[in-house]
Amino acid sequence: MIKKFGDKRDWFFEKRFGMFVHWGIYSIPAWHEQIMWRKNISRDKYVKYMDSFNPLRFNPEKWLDLMQEAGMEYLCFTTKHHDGFCMWDTKYTDFNIMNSPYKKDILKMLSDACHKRKIPLVLYYSVVDWHHPNYPNQGRSHELDKPEKGDRPDIPKYMEFLKNQIRELCTNYGKIHGIWWDMNTMGHVDKSVHKMIRKLQPQAIINDRGFDKVKRGPGNGDFCTPEREMPEGMAFNYPTEACQSLGVQSWGYREEEDFFSDKFMMQSIDRILSMGGNYLLNVGPKADGTIQAEFRNSLRKIGRWFNKVKESYYGASPASNLTDNKDILITEKEKSLYIHLYKGPVSSTVKLNPLKKMPRHAVLLNNGLHLEAKVDSACTLWKNIDDTLRIRKIPVNRIQNEPMVIRLDF
Structure with a gap:
């Protein structure tokens, strides 16, 4: 069980x-949010993207409509990425x-829209800065090879500049989550930065x-942030938020992007x-402020699935230790267990050895179908298994495009 902050x-x-x-001026070349670094573009040339950044179709309400349609409940926005553009x-x-x-404050427009809907707003801020003259670029990870002329x-x-900007963000935009x-x-350590944030935005x-x-x-801030590569295991023991993007190659808008399947x-x-974590799923808006059709369509499909199964996450705790079946995960809430077939079942039956208690109901949350539950001995290719709980008649050939979640009521 993850300990809460209290x-x-x-x-x-x-x-x-x-x-x-x-989202930033890197959406204009539409290749990657790190295009300045990856393509070795000089600062003098890169800053010219600012002169043509004019997202006249930006409408924060449409972003939030789409976000809520996907079942999402908070938003994290890039206020300043590595390129230094604010x-x-x-x-x-x-x-x-x-x-x-x-010539409009995009963050103000977005924060006002979030506050109106009571949507928590989190602000991304890059410590690395390819624009600021005081940042010590030395060719380390995601740094310029050397300082520019x-x-x-x-x-x-640089830390004085950073603290001033964070104070600005924590003061001028209402409640920040x-x-x-x-x-x-x-690798700079300065605990006064986080202390300031906690004072201004508790x-x-x-x-x-x-x-x-x-x-x-653990011990650096409040929560861990696995990115792209998702951790293995059955449960997190520390607050965790995994982040992933719908686009395979870039986090910012990429004109010729490849997309993960829904x-x-x-x-x-x-x-x-x-596993008890949070999930932060990324989109990269186009230079005009709109979100492309591929992202919109994926988010809506994800939302239709998520809204059917979300009861298995909220108020539930990881409980995969209850079974030796390593192809599933389990969450527990009150008198119900939720069986997450996240890998996709290979047959119409799932075994929950060593569980032996018969549930009152076995319901597939994806469509409300009542499944058959039995406690009996089962056979594998190599041996017999003592009496164990099995869930049968899972519609494996009818539901193939989304993970199935089964609720067992005891």
């Missing part, structure tokens, strides 16, 4: 599924949205990529939530 941050355990949004009206750098042709690497000065750091590549959760410790993991995404979501 304060206003506990919203994190109640809202389990969130939307991640990577999507809000900041007074600490000219490299921001107010100096683009758009005119730069003056100075960690104390989290700070999502990325790439503290320089309900804000802080991830494990910040300034409490040199390395990520089923793959549902299986990933089911596994992480069944």
Whole structure:
């Protein structure tokens, strides 16, 4: 059982599924959010994207409509990615949205829309900065190979800039529910940063990529953040939020993107939530502010499945230790067990050895179908199994495009 915080941050355990949004001027070249670094574009050339960034079709209400249709309950937005471009009206750098042709504070528009619907808003902020002259670029992970001409690497000065911006974000945009750091590549430790956040926004959760410790993991911030590569196991023992993108290659908008299948995404979501974690699923809006059709269609399909099975996550606890069947996961709530067939069953029966208690009902949440439950001996290829609970007549050939979840009521 994951220990809760016991304060206003506990919203994190109640809202389990969130939307991640990577959006910035990198959506103009439409290749990757790290195009400046990956294609070795000079700063002088890259900053010109700001001069043509004019997302006239941006409508935060449409983003939130789609988010809620997908069953998501909170949103994490990239205020500043590695390129250093700021999507809000900041007074600490000219490299921001107010100096683009758009000249509107995108974060203010988004935060106002979230507050109106009572949607928790988490703010992503990259520690690595390819634009700021004081950031010490040294060719480490996700850094420029070396400072650009005119730069003056100075960690104390850069940290003053960072703290000023975080104070700005935590002061000017109403209630903020989290700070999502990325790439503290320089390994700087400064516990005063998190202390300031907690004072200004006591309900804000802080991830494990910040300034409490040199390395990520428990003890750095409030929760762990596995990315892309999903951890194995049956249950998390520490607050965890896994993040994944619908796009295979990029987090930001990519014109020639490859996409994960809807089923793959549902299986990933089911596994992480069944293990007691949260799930943050990313989209990258286009330069005009709209979300492309492929993302919209996937999110709606995911939402139709998620809304049928979500009772198996909310208020439930991981309980996969109850069976030796390693092809499933189990969650438990009150007098019900939920059997998560996240890998996809290979037959119409699932064995729950060593469980022997007969449930009153076995219901497939995906369509409401009542399944057959039996406690009897079963055979495998190699041996007999003593009396064990089996769930039979699972419609494996009718439901193939989404993970099945079975509720057992005792």
